[in-house]
Amino acid sequence: MSDRYDAIVLISFGGPRVPDDVMPFLRNVTKGRGIPEERLAEVAEHYLHFDGASPINEQTEDLYEALVQGLANSGHPMPVYAGNRNWTPFIADAFVRAHADGHRRLLAVVTSPYACYSSCRQYLEDIERALAETRLDSVLAVDKVRQFFNHPGFIAPWVRGLEEAVVSLREEVEDLKAEQIEVLFCAHSLPVGYESSSGPKDGRGVYVAQHLEVARLVLAEMAQRGGLELPNWQLVFQSRSGPPQMPWLVPDVNDAIAEIDTSSRKAVITVPISFLSDNMEVIWDLDNEAAATSRDLGFAFRRVPTPGTAPVFISALVEMIGERQGWVEGRCSVGKFDAWFDACPPGCCTPERTGSPRIVRVRTSGEESMTGASRVSVSREAMN
Template sequence: MSEPDLTQPAPLGDAPVVLYASEAASTGAPHIETPVPYDAILLAGFGGPEGQDDVIPFLRNVTRGRGIPDERLEEVAHHYRHFDGISPINAQNRALKAALEAEVQRRGLGLPIYWGNRNWAPYLEEAVTEAADAGHSTLLAVATSAYSSFSSCRQYREDFARVLEGTGLGDTVTIDKVRQFFDHPGFVEPFVEGVREAVAAYLADGIEPSAMRVLFSTHSIPTADAQRSGPRDVDFGEGGAYAAQHRAVAEVVMAELAEAGAVVEWELVFQSRSGPPTQPWLEPDVNDVIAELPSRGVEAVVIVPLGFVSDHMEVLWDLDTEAMEAAEAAGIRAVRTPTPGVDPVYVSGLVDLIEERLNGTPTAERPHRTDLGPWFDVCRPACCENVRAGFKPAVSGVLP
């Protein structure tokens, strides 16, 4: 298939075009309520180094096309070198794959799961080729990212299109993708439980709710990308759909805490920014907020890694190391709550999402914990644009 021209959105009167899609998804409907006989699952991860020699090559992959010299990459590499050059993410995805396989088998779905990464081995090319060689041509992708933005959704969709084009499998293999699951109960519940336990522990130590603060932390992204996250025809306010989704989930978590009798103030904060100082990124930074908490009468903080599905390097370094050091410097207590990881509720929720598409579950019957959901099965035109690179071919979404 030749690469389409995505420099401009398709005219409103044109029929929708969804690349490399199943017959049902090719209609471009926001939610696919027709059963699709998928024959395999594609688990898509970010990838990470597994030794000191992997670190710089891995970071080159992450920053490909940006012309960043190795000496600047080494400034970030020390996070990985602190942990012997090993990111936890590949081990976590192996564990998630095994947990998903067990749940898929328990439900009798009979679907094999192939795992591939964007930036490190095993690569997505390997996973898709292995699936095709085994005779599996109708794939449903589950990306290990819950929210809407270029890096957390569209880039995965572009990766799938790039792989199908590069391997020559675009004429025989289709890839659809489950909806963004930020507000699915299986993703939300582990955060609810983590905050509830952390606050209860502080209360048991005699700390009043007024002296606590809950900080929901997620990866910062360029403000321009955030504003373009989600559908273009919806005004999500400052930070676009990306920030709106995080705020909505945080509100659900804190509402449940309040129902249990503890009213604690909270804030959405950001971490791990990596752009030049001249480029606006989402703020405030988690460490800056922690430094200010004592002046607000705060004695204890609960840090919630709301933007992460597992203990990525950004969690181990930016939160478990730097944020904890910031709390110590501020003279306040701090605890970091768990990520979903392989929590059985989370794993079951992911398989629920798979079954939604297998069964064509009606939109009205799909579970969601916020008013923003259930999110789209097929992304809307021009959502989550990469401001720097523009539109590239992407699966599971209406062009461009």
């Protein structure tokens, strides 16, 4: 059986490379959203603190190389191209290069594992726009790999990272008990309308539910692997960028840290489960701001690394490509959600931009934290 796709395109968010890129990049990201120029200038300082270069560029290049090698190691090597939504090289550049090299059917691997407008539908719209702008829409067919929040290869790096964070904290804090650690699973905040419309029409509001499921899977697997249970955890949000009058998902990670009981907790661990790489939002919002908030309150602090190029995660991406190519049987997933759609149903993740939705504050008690533990079936091999 011949392959169904003849090339892969890796699509990432993109980021500036030099100081002069920063403001044009931010204007491109926030186009049409009414973000004040002074707010953009404030965010620009985060990038300028790192000489105007976003770490996401090097991390995407590393992911690209790892994916190329992973496909080769699988026995199914394929050409891989790379393009970004918001900065060079753009998605359109990748399509032009692929077409010039003779490819006609592309499979997109998008660096976003969850369902919502910003994480999925907007990427699909950008793919359509790039095809139209390059006038390749009649000669290039582009499909997208499914969302993979519940693939065991995505869960595994978080488990290992959280385990290592606990070990590291216990080396710093004498006699640290599991119940003295507050674990904050960090999701990228969204406008409330985007959350309520995430997913298909018959199951709206899956963005938060998917993040909660990842948190539960990670905690349950930790307990199953080594008997370590972390009862005190919550889902929090970070990296809000919208106008102040628009309701966004809360609590913000720093607000959540400020509310932690200092008499019963000694340490904070942040787990940025929305992100695949240690991008600017991770290293600024967590390594800088959340770390400072924690230490000001007397908490020891750790941040779990993102999956990046962890071999088990690269294997998961290769496996999902194999699903679409026909050289992998079945569709691997773990937990209460089935493997996500290969093709989104009509109306999936359409943003609700009208009205004044209420603020949604997400809280999850320790009693709820192990819900679904009996359904966890991540293999030992995947975790090691």
